[in-house]
Amino acid sequence: MLKNYIKIAWRNLLMNKTFSVINIVGLAISLASFILIALYVTDELRYDQHHKKSDRIYRINSDLTIGGTDLHLATSSDPMGATLKAEYPEVEAFVRFYNSSGGRLLKRGDQFIHEAKIAYADSTLFDVFTIPLVAGETAHGLNKPNTVVISESAAKRYFGTADVIGKSIETNNAKEAPYKITAVFEDMPRTSHFQFDFIFSMHQVDYPWNSFLSHNFHTYVLLADGADVRSFDRNFEQIIQKHILPQARQLMDINSMEDFQRSGNKIQYTLMPLKDIHLHSDRYPELGVNGDVQYVRIFSCIAIFVLLLACVNFMNLSTARSAARAKEVGVRKVLGSKKKWLITQFLTESMLMVWMAFLLAIGLSALFLHYFNTIAGKELAFADLFSPAFLLLLLLFTLVVGGLAGIYPALVLSRFKPISVLKGKIDGGFRRSKFRSGLVVFQFLTSVALAAGTMIIYQQLNFIQHKKIGFDKDHVLIVKGTQALGANAESFRHSISQLPDVQSSSFARFLPVANSDRNDNAFSKDPVMNESNSFNAQRWDIDYDYIPTLGMEISQGRNFSRQYGSDSTGMLINESAAKVLGYANPVGQKIYMPYGDGESMAYTVVGVVKNFHFESLRQHVGPLVMRLGNNRSAAAFRVSSTDLKQFIGNVEQEWKARSPALPFSYHFLDESFDAMYKVEQRVGKLAISFSILAVFIACLGLFGLTTFIVEQRVKEIGIRKVLGASISGILVMISKDFVRLVLIAVVIGTPLTWWAMSKWLEDFAYRIDIKWWMFALAGFLSIMVALMTISYQAIRAAKANPVNSLRDE
Incomplete structure (x- = not known):
């Protein structure tokens, strides 16, 4: 039975090549967009998950307010980690990074190379983080002065081999002894919020130690299993009273922390989960360039909307062909076909097209992966498309898309009554179908939202580029x-x-x-x-x-x-x-x-x-x-x-x-x-790219809907022409329903987009005002695109000989 369904489905696809190509290409483009965005989102979400104890590692953040000036720091004081380890059993280990030198000059042969990916760390580094070694051992890697651990690529870059244990690295400081290499670690994964090639012993840092009032160390703590983080955060109040207040009194006349806080000042410390740093931290200074969870959400929504647009198109194009398939359904029912068999047949056709679109989407994704990486600032590899987990996710998602896209047309086509369809009478015109009108509104709403959102992003980026910043950055x-x-x-x-x-x-x-x-x-x-x-x-x-x-x-x-x-x-x-x-x-x-x-x-x-x-x-x-x-x-x-x-x-x-x-x-x-605004520039380029794709996919849907309307109203158009209607009059008649739906989409989409973009602009202390004309322009462009899309079919119907549509009356 399944073989028969597939054979019939394949024949139907070949018989209707134009319809099949439009449907498959539209689905393929949307699926390719979804795949690329899914790769981007999954890459952003897996930062720092390679550490075996990642769910128990936290960074100590500092929030300071002194004299009305707020500081939100990713760093804390140098004794903070050791104090927590000594006084609270929940802390199993801690490690500090010192990264304020901005890089070092290291000697390679007769030349000095500026290395930016450097830091100083405690010998407990390997107790907290999972950093696999290629050579050497972790126990004594950084516990002595003038020692350094380096990455595998750095070892090969300086010595041509990873077998460098015991060798030395020299700096440009003649007074500084060479650093002995004690371990070589695997290159840090791209999905790590810090990237270092050289990690020097903390013993080398020239620093006024044991000051709770200076915040210059990125400090991470490893908590015991089952530790209550919210409860542990309250321990910082004791740290402030016991250790920070006495040192603060040496610098200022302060009686108590309560008096300090009543004056509008604040000292607060919190723990931030390691896995949240990349997407949820915008503090200073960070060890690397972080992402933004807001953009992950934006692109996730874009991916879903683009895919839904393709599903809507599939439904519209399938139902647009209902007149051509109606007699087939009538004959099948007269010959004894059951409704469930017809539904299965149409779902088989849908799944076949979806699977073909899926294969084409994989090819398109691979073809445009480099371009996507360039815009998104990523290093996604072709192999990422074929990782078992990602492929399984896509296959399951394809099944869902095929089911969602095909179920409505299958139900519509299978419910036709044999007597009505064999007489040429088909139920459910465009104007009477609230569901189909809702799909059109959704298409235009998405198009208007993407167009207006892209316009606002562009205006904000332009504002940043041209705002007077108080200094002359040029030349x-x-x-x-x-x-x-x-x-x-x-x-x-x-x-x-x-x-x-x-x-x-x-x-x-x-x-x-x-x-x-x-x-x-x-x-x-x-x-x-x-x-x-x-x-x-x-x-x-x-x-x-x-x-x-x-x-x-x-x-x-x-x-x-x-x-x-x-x-x-x-x-x-x-x-x-x-x-x-x-x-x-x-x-x-x-x-x-x-x-x-x-x-x-x-x-x-x-x-x-x-x-x-x-x-x-x-x-x-x-x-x-x-x-x-x-x-x-x-x-x-x-x-x-x-x-x-x-x-x-x-x-x-x-x-x-x-x-x-x-x-x-x-x-x-x-x-x-x-x-400083690379992330925003990338978001702008990606938003423009996917907005264009969304408009293109929506145009395919409009083409299908126009076909459906013309097929439903072909006799009405013929009668109107016999009675003297002009081509322009018929074009207006067909187009006005779309214009009404566009206006509804603008009315619904404007406040939603206004709210979403206002939330995005809140991240900028200096930002543009959202203007009404941005939404008016987006709506106008959508109307123009709609009119251009439907004009071909509408004019073709208006020019048709009315005799051909009325000869069976």
């Missing part, structure tokens, strides 16, 4: 690692400054873009700090030429000047810091920075810098203070050259003249600025 060359030049750093900067294309230059360790150095400090308005006069701010050390080189503006006072010897104790503050201080004119006022034992350093405000965005536009501009300093880790040059290739060549030549063994590394400031 600024950043040369990294200039501190490695040592005494030659100043002469290098001076030589480049003499080039005719250079307008100004500065040493710039701190830059107003992500992934630059940051330094948070507490300050006060009075010599004795207390809970009411203190505030927290970024503290940047800059030189005399930093402000003009970065194109910032002074709104009050002046910039640092070599003419004033007292500027060594001077400070520049931004407008946000001035607002926190509360002075109408802060120039000449004192700011105090504590440095321990109740002592503080007094600085005089010499100028106020106009607010500039030194973080992402997702955040408000916080307080910032700048003092004179000598940080030479990077140099910035404002250039006006039109031949940048020649200019960079000249800069590199000056670099090599001073240190040929050191790598020359540079980037432009505007590139770093754009990199």
Whole structure:
């Protein structure tokens, strides 16, 4: 019986090639879209799940509010992990990462290579995380000074083999002893929220240890089986009272944490599950580039909607052919076919097309995988399409899609009454079918929502690109690692400054873009700090030429000047810091920075810098203070050259003249600025791509519906033509039902899309206002697409000879 069903289904597909191709291609495109998005979503969801104890590993997060400034940190203090381990039996182990150096220069042969994927860690690293070794052993990997564990790829890159135990790695610091390699670990999986090639012993970190008030370590704890995390979080209140408060009293006049909190301040610590970090953490500083669960949800919805659109199309195209299949059903019923046999037959046809579409979708997915990776910033492999779990999921999903897409047409076609259909009378016109009208509304609603959502994303990205950010990011060359030049750093900067294309230059360790150095400090308005006069701010050390080189503006006072010897104790503050201080004119006022034992350093405000965005536009501009300093880790040059290739060549030549063994590394400031919004740019491109696909799939459905309407109203159209109706009049008659449904879709879709995009925009401190015209334009475009899609069939029906449709009357 099944063989017969399949044979008949195959013959029907061959007899109706156009219908079959449209249906299969529409399903294949939607399934391919679903497969690619499913790969993206599953890849995002499996971050950090390769660690065997991942469900018991937590990171300690810090939330600090001092003087109205909020800090949401992914780091905590250096003694926090050891204190928890010593005082609470629920903590089995802890490990800390120190990752504030921004990379190191390591020697390979006669050259130094800048390695960014480095960190310092405790010897308990392998007790907490699952990091398989290629060589060496975990017990003593990092428990001694001047030891390092490296990745397999790093070992091969430096030594040509993974058999490197006992060998040494040298740095560019001549005073530093070589690091002995004690273990080689497998390259960290791509789905890890941290990626390191070199992990040095924590013994090498030069740091003022045992300070509960400095938060510079990523600390992870491994809790015992069955530990109550919510209950454990309350232990931090005891830690604050027992350890943090005594140290805080050494810096400020504070009686109790209650008084501190009543002044609007806060110190809070929480545990974050390891598996939540990648998608749910937007703290600073992260060990890697995290994802966003919001985008996972958005793309999951897009995948489902695109697939539902294909199912709707399948139903519409199948029912559009009902007139052609009606007599077949009538004859079958007269000859004794039961309703369940007819349903099985039509479901077999549906499943056959779905399976063909599935095979085509696999091919399309493989074909466009590289393009998808480029847009999404992923490294999904062709083999991921054929992993057993993923294939099983797709096969089961295909069965569901086939059933959902085919059941409605099967029920519609199988319920035809033999007498009616053999007389040419078919029930269920377009205007009387609420279900079919609902499907059309759903199609347009999805199209309008995707079009409006894409428009809003594009407008927000355009707003980010063109918003005044308070500094001039264009034409600024950043040369990294200039501190490695040592005494030659100043002469290098001076030589480049003499080039005719250079307008100004500065040493710039701190830059107003992500992934630059940051330094948070507490300050006060009075010599004795207390809970009411203190505030927290970024503290940047800059030189005399930093402000003009970065194109910032002074709104009050002046910039640092070599003419004033007292500027060594001077400070520049931004407008946000001035607002926190509360002075109408802060120039000449004192700011105090504590440095321990109740002592503080007094600085005089010499100028106020106009607010500039030194973080992402997702955040408000916080307080910032700048003092004179000598940080030479990077140099910035404002250039006006039109031949940048020649200019960079000249800069590199000056670099090599001073240190040929050191790598020359540079980037432009505007590139770093754009990199802060890579995720949003990728989302915009993906949204546009899938919106176009959704519109294309919806057009296929509209084509099917137009066919259905024409078949249902062919005699009506013939009569109207006999009575003198024009082609334009018939076109309007057929189109007005669609226009009405589009308007309904716009009315329903507008508030839903408005709400969804408003939630997305909430992540930005600076954002556009959603305008009514965005939805009006999306609705207008949908109407135009609908009219263009149905016009072919409508005009064809209007031009047909009415004799052909009325001759059997």
